[in-house]
Amino acid sequence: xxxxxxxxxxxxxxxxxxxxxxxxxxxxxxxxxxxxxxxxxxxxxxxxxxxxxxxxxxxxxxxxxxxxxxxxxxxxxxxxxxxxx
Numbered sequence: 001x002x003x004x005x006x007x008x009x010x011x012x013x014x015x016x017x018x019x020x021x022x023x024x025x026x027x028x029x030x031x032x033x034x035x036x037x038x039x040x041x042x043x044x045x046x047x048x049x050x051x052x053x054x055x056x057x058x059x060x061x062x063x064x065x066x067x068x069x070x071x072x073x074x075x076x077x078x079x080x081x082x083x084x085x
Contacts, residue, residue, distance in 0.1 A: 001046050001047070001050065006047065006050050009041075009044065009047050009072070010039070010047070010051070012072070012073055013039045013041060013047075013070065013072065013073070014037075014039065015073070016070065016073040017037070017039060017068060017070070020070075030066075031066045032064040032066060033064075034063070034064060035063070035064040035065060035066040036054075036058045036063055036064070036065050036066070037066050037068065038051055038052075038054055038055045038058070038065055038066070038067050038068070039051060039067075039068045039069075039070060040052060040055070040067060040068070040069045040070075041069075041070065041071065041072045042069055042070065042071050042072075043071050043072050044072050047072075055067060
């Protein structure tokens with residue numbers, strides 16, 4: 001998996017996490033101050049492994065880590081209809 005693919009997939013995961021956090025703001029209180037957020041996708045082993053490396057690296061540095069596991073969000077199909085004037 002290229003770095004670009006990892007970045008794109010992580011941005012999708014992050015957007016889904018932000019939606020969840022917006023709907024459940026109390027979850028933000030569980031994140032330690034200064035923690036690194038690491039999302040481990042349950043259904044994408046390759047990305048899971050890449051993100052797990054980030055988790056281990058930050059732990060070795062002694063940084064607090066907040067780990068979230070979730071399924072990869074499915075692309076939404078737009079329901080926009082364009083009507084010609």
